[in-house]
Amino acid sequence: MTGPHIELNRAALAHNVAQIRELLGSDVSLMFAVKSNAYGHGMELIAPEVIAQGADELAVLDIQTGVAVRDVVPEAPLLAWLLEPLDNYAAASTHRLELGISTVEQLTMVAKSAPKTPLVVHLKVDTGLHRNGATANQWPEFFTVAAELERAGVITVRALWSHLADTSIESSLSALSRLQDAATTARDAGLHPEIMHLAASHGALEVPETRLDMVRFGILGYGVSPFDHHTAEDLGFRPVLTLLAPITRITEDTIFLGMGYRQGLLSPLTPGATIRVGHTPLELVAVEADHTVLRGSFSPEHLQEGMMVPLMGANAPGASVEAWAGWTHTIGDEVLVRLHPDIPRNFSDAPIDS
Ligand SMILES: Cc1ncc(COP(=O)(O)O)c(C=O)c1O
Known part of the structure; x- marks a missing residue:
């Protein structure tokens, strides 16, 4: 007798990617989150499929998973942001992962791994969620060290980013304003990140201002709602x-x-x-x-x-x-x-x- 089985509807996934693309328009990139085994769907199936369907970039939590995704998606930009001191930063570099960096210590770990080409980093700041991200009092040192490493050819600071608490429209707008403050401090330290990103599924739908240059879509891409009072189908998405x-x-x-x-x-x-x-x-x-x-x-x-x-x-x-x-x-x-x-x-x- 066969056991349980998970069937993934390719057309539903394509529909969701197309819905997101339409929502974001041509100026905002789509980073598709395939963390936690692609939200239980199966990372090795979902990651290449969403890239083929038009997602621009991928996100995972940790370096080890990023290395596994790189095996099935050789080219697309791929971000990992949950970093531990004993992680294999050298593997991040050889597999061309981009790292979400929250602390000076993590910058130091990247420097110690001596990447042969500059490792692409997204500097994460806390904008009110209090879950990873340099806090405002840490920004001057954080950005100064990052700028030094960029000048030394160790890193390329591609992005400045944060994550929303999604508790209210006001809290999201206030997070946006803090991210903009962080951008000013980063510029003063000599950094010129190419992009900023803040929103995931909830914020991207509820507060369009938070879409910025890129949205990190997870749950809604799989056709499951991030809201208590709307189903994903109500919002035009299909369960996969x-x-x-x-x-x-x-x-x-x-x-x-x-x-x-x-x-x-x-x-x-x-x-x-x-x-x-x-x-x-x-x-x-x-x-x-x-x-x-x-x-x-x-x-x-x-x-x-x-x-x-x-x-x-x-x-x-x-x-x-x-x-x-x-x-x-x-x-x-x-x-x-x-x-x-x-x-x-x-x-x-x-x-x-x-
Ligand atoms: C930093 C970050 N970005 C993006 C996402 C994707 O969020 P969602 O699944 O709500 O779209 C998550 C999910 O936990 C996250 O932690």
Whole structure:
């Protein structure tokens, strides 16, 4: 019997990339985030596909993942920003990664790795989120050291950037204003970054001013909403992923599916979660280690063990990733990134209705 399976709709992904491109216009670049195994979709499939579909650049969290992405995407600019002192900065350089740098210490690590050609860096400043990024009191030293390293041919400062808290329009505009202050301090230190970037999915839609030269799109690109009160479909995006699981046992009123929390499925915390088997809605009563248990009344004639049931996502009516996020009291990102990397994934070329 086959196990759970993830199907990725290529046309939905292309639709989302095209939607983003239309939203951004020709002057704003699209950096597509493929961090966390491309939000559970499978980084090795998604990364080359979005570049082929028109994304300009890619983003991952760490250098090690960036090196793996470089194997499947030889050319596109590729940013990694979650850096540790023991990371292999030399590998970043040989694989032509760009690094998101937040501290003088990280600049020092880059210098120690003695890149043969200048390593391209995006200097990150804190603009209110308090998660990475040089704080305002650190800017003068941070930018001075960066400028010295640029003059010495160790780095090229390509970008100045930050990340939004997305708590309100006001907080995003205030972050934008702080980023502009940082740009002034950087210029005073002798830096002339080519681009600035600030927004991810939420900010890019809610506060167009924050799009600047490039947006780092993640979750919405996969057709899952970053908002509490709008689905991605309402916003014109299409879900890319469908998680399917095989029927492993059928009793009079219960169907067991072969996918559980060991493969990364979160357990609903409130009653009301419903999965359709064929046209019949069944109550999701438990997510066990290797099984999901569905209960209700159904006619078993058309069912048999081994049949695949869409459990989440595009082809699972009423069980979108957003619905799962609601049932499990979390956000879509969390539902997706838990899906075990060993679950087989493949693209389907099924059309989407427009
Ligand atoms: C720095 C940074 N940029 C971009 C993204 C992508 O965000 P989203 O998935 O909300 O589009 C993230 C996600 O966590 C992030 O941390």
